[in-house]
Amino acid sequence: MAKKKEITKQDIVGFYIDYYLENNKQPESVYKFAKHYGFEEPFFYATFSSFEQIEKTYFSSIFEQTMSLLEKSEEFSGYDARTKLLSFYFTYFEMLTANRSFTLALLQQDKNKLKSLAKLSDFRKHFINFYNELEIERIDLKQEKLVEIQEKSMSQMAWFQLLLTLKFWMDDTSLSFEKTDIYIEKSVNTSFDLMDIAPLKSLIDFGKFMWKEKVSFKM
Template identity: 50%
Template sequence: MAKKVVKDKNGILEAYTQELLKTNEKPKSVYAFCESIKISEKEFYEHFTNFDQLEESVFTYFFEATVKTLSNSKDYDSYDVKTKLLSFYFTFFEQLTANRTLVLLLLENGKPALENLKKLSSLRVEFKKYVDGLGIKPVDLPKENLEKIQQKGISELAWLQLMSTLKFWIDDTSAGFEKTDVFIEKSIQAGFDFLSLEPLKNIIDFGKFIWQEKVKA
């Protein structure tokens, strides 16, 4: 007999992910899922509209857990902007690695499907807010309009960078996903070099790393 779960959002979320991991497929219906965990459909719909929205919440859960971990660190507030972003990446991907089977199931092993993008839409909103809150400053530009465009584009560029890192992590077969760690370090450094228009050495170094890992593989 199924054990009755806590009827709050996280309890339902955990019950769903456990069932997904055990069966390797979505429940047949909301009714069947609710019956299996001994809650009413009303209790389910108080938190989620459907399974797609629930799965979307998994990624915001990982995001929130990451931010909470960082906020509990006594050193985090003293970090510079780049170190804060690096800390976010390493902590976030630790969360994903600890739940890799689930993440791969939800993202269908990284297939570039529209449904996958929808599952990440709430994460995108929260991550962009986080990046905006870091106050990353681009280089001073002579044209005011260009500066505004660059400032607005920082969070979007950061999101694309996060997605490229996610794809690399999905494909990474190195022990302990150590190559993902290298990818994170080099991509963050290259990103800050791009924003500050510093010499292209680190960007070229990052490009060489991608070439070695993807083209020559």
């Protein structure tokens, strides 16, 4: 007798995506959903508390798969911060594209935009942690409170940039979403160019020198 295949958490997510796309709505109940796909209801509650939680963890699940793929690459760990972020973007949006119909359904089903953003809350935490771990050169502000403010503002801007990219991807009608690839490359490169602190550091160092030497500009 063949051994019955063990149902995994990822299987349940796959079942849910399949059901949602075929019926354009959530299952009527966990009981009917489990029965339809041939597993026991208690197993669902051992992995998810509700259908809403599946939707909420969907984007963070893709984040985890993205990082797993990137970390398997021997080159990834040696990339600079800019290249790591670009690699993340391209891989993450490639995975979203593989599930585009479901992704759009999740983000467009609520007229209340705040509800749509709530589905991204877990993913947001993962992304900001990832971004903060990138070795992005920052101005040495000396004071701990100012450093915290700087890091928070940078990560918030990075998250806002990702949301803008997501919106662009949702609206993109180009073949193979090639315009989204161009948008990603240009937006990420622009953000890093704007954060280039070398000129600013030189100006600050010059200002310190001028102050220290008390240079007079009397004519």
